[in-house]
Amino acid sequence: MSLGYAEKLSFIEDVGNVGMAEFFDSSYVLQEKIERLAKMIQKLFCLHLQSKHLVVFTGAGISTSCGIPDFRGPKGIWTLQREGKPLPEASLPFHRAMPSITHMALVELERAGIVKFIISQNVDGLHLRSGIPREKLAELHGNSFMESCPSCGAEYFRDFEVETIGLKETSRRCSDVKCGAKLRDTVLDWEDALPPKEMLPAEKHCRMGDLVLCLGTSLQITPACNLPLKCLRGGGKIVIVNLQKTPKDKKASLVIHGFVDKVIAGVMHLLSMQIPPYVRIDLLQIIVTRSLSADKRFVNWTLRIASVHALKATLPFIKSIEVTFSDTQKYKAAILHEQPFNLKRRTVTTESFEIFLKLNLRDGCGCLCTQINIPFGFKVLNDCFNLKKDSVIQNLREKAIQVLGCGQNAMIERKTIIAPRSEVTVHAIVTNIKAFESDGLSNGEVKRLRGSSINGIMTCRKRSNSRKRKSRF
Numbered sequence: 001m002s003l004g005y006a007e008k009l010s011f012i013e014d015v016g017n018v019g020m021a022e023f024f025d026s027s028y029v030l031q032e033k034i035e036r037l038a039k040m041i042q043k044l045f046c047l048h049l050q051s052k053h054l055v056v057f058t059g060a061g062i063s064t065s066c067g068i069p070d071f072r073g074p075k076g077i078w079t080l081q082r083e084g085k086p087l088p089e090a091s092l093p094f095h096r097a098m099p100s101i102t103h104m105a106l107v108e109l110e111r112a113g114i115v116k117f118i119i120s121q122n123v124d125g126l127h128l129r130s131g132i133p134r135e136k137l138a139e140l141h142g143n144s145f146m147e148s149c150p151s152c153g154a155e156y157f158r159d160f161e162v163e164t165i166g167l168k169e170t171s172r173r174c175s176d177v178k179c180g181a182k183l184r185d186t187v188l189d190w191e192d193a194l195p196p197k198e199m200l201p202a203e204k205h206c207r208m209g210d211l212v213l214c215l216g217t218s219l220q221i222t223p224a225c226n227l228p229l230k231c232l233r234g235g236g237k238i239v240i241v242n243l244q245k246t247p248k249d250k251k252a253s254l255v256i257h258g259f260v261d262k263v264i265a266g267v268m269h270l271l272s273m274q275i276p277p278y279v280r281i282d283l284l285q286i287i288v289t290r291s292l293s294a295d296k297r298f299v300n301w302t303l304r305i306a307s308v309h310a311l312k313a314t315l316p317f318i319k320s321i322e323v324t325f326s327d328t329q330k331y332k333a334a335i336l337h338e339q340p341f342n343l344k345r346r347t348v349t350t351e352s353f354e355i356f357l358k359l360n361l362r363d364g365c366g367c368l369c370t371q372i373n374i375p376f377g378f379k380v381l382n383d384c385f386n387l388k389k390d391s392v393i394q395n396l397r398e399k400a401i402q403v404l405g406c407g408q409n410a411m412i413e414r415k416t417i418i419a420p421r422s423e424v425t426v427h428a429i430v431t432n433i434k435a436f437e438s439d440g441l442s443n444g445e446v447k448r449l450r451g452s453s454i455n456g457i458m459t460c461r462k463r464s465n466s467r468k469r470k471s472r473f
Contacts (some may be wrong), residue, residue: 061216
């Protein structure tokens with residue numbers, strides 16, 4: 001979890017049980033339980049040859065392998081705070097954390113039509129970043145990377161952590177020209193009620209659930225911890241995967257004490273399903289503004305490399321930018337170290353050349369740098385186009401997967417602005433890629449289930465596209 005987020009929360013004396021003991025099933029018991037869980041999923045979605053309702057309920061335990069500390073474990077944030085010890089340090093900047101095996105397995109299960117809905121208590125944004133559709137996700141406590149418009153309801157998923165929590169106004173406005181209202185952060189503080197926009201669909205899907213799979217959550221504090229229980233009235237079952245015991249264990253049909261990643265990797269292996277790689281693609285815009293000098297002999301131009309989220313927003317994945325030119329004899333190179341990244345130059349009106357931008361990426365990105373070339377001339381192209389963004393990004397993703405490396409980039413949009421005379425291009429950059437193995441357990445710990453029916457799950461795949469005190473992990 002972002003330690004900055006924890007520090008922003010209002011002080012509260014009672015944060016529930018902390019320093020909870022961890023339990024680990026033996027390798028034999030763990031294998032047997034993983035097989036049982038795989039069979040439960042298989043029975044729901046293949047033997048009946050009809051779509052059943054699997055809901056997943058997640059907590060901080062699915063993100064600890066991403067380098068994000070939890071709250072209540074032996075080295076959790078609340079545990080260490082109560083003991084007066086220094087807080088844990090995240091291994092990566094919060095905004096560069098990458099989804100885990102579990103996050104990406106859930107993406108594949110959702111794409112296959114198996115997981116119908118995900119309810120999360122996490123604010124790390126990793127479910128959305130992994131590729132879970134927003135309409136299939138309820139984020140009960142908000143999202144540290146999301147802003148929303150209180151007027152029109154528009155949401156903005158950022159590549160930087162929003163500076164406030166507690167549903168406060170931020171420094172940005174809604175980009176809808178018909179609205180323009182001040183945006184608010186979406187992360188709840190202790191006193192804030194669970195938002196109906198997230199709570200109502202969560203309750204609905206839990207009531208519909210044939211199986212509610214609880215992953216990495218202590219299920220301690222109401223009302224969120226009671227959501228999985230709503231499936232029981234309709235004959236549904238609960239499965240809990242967590243290292244600590246929970247108050248709901250007695251209500252569960254199966255309780256697994258093991259690392260969530262290992263359990264989910266084992267289940268995916270038994271279901272003959274691949275865990276897709278994670279590919280992160282970040283966006284930036286390049287703005288070239290031109291104006292004639294008073295004697296009309298020269299072009300005064302400004303190069304700006306900016307965030308697509310707001311001109312004044314930082315580019316958190318860019319460390320510095322080296323600018324060079326195709327005609328090195330006439331034009332001096334420059335290195336831009338400080339944001340905003342701006343460069344001002346003057347050239348004669350008849351000249352054209354290329355600007356070479358070497359973007360040096362920050363720690364947490366999967367490569368050191370990438371390069372973008374920008375053609376420059378006095379004449380501004382009047383044609384605007386918006387390439388098929390989804391198609392371009394998908395091609396970038398596939399290319400990154402083929403070479404198992406990042407740094408590839410592509411232009412996805414170009415537009416011209418009359419005043420001031422400018423050309424704006426938006427570029428997508430692959431900044432991280434992470435591949436996974438479906439079988440996350442050591443050799444011999446998981447055996448493939450016998451019989452061909454377990455593989456039959458592949459035939460079921462289909463692509464899919466009131467005030468209460470809020471719970472804490």
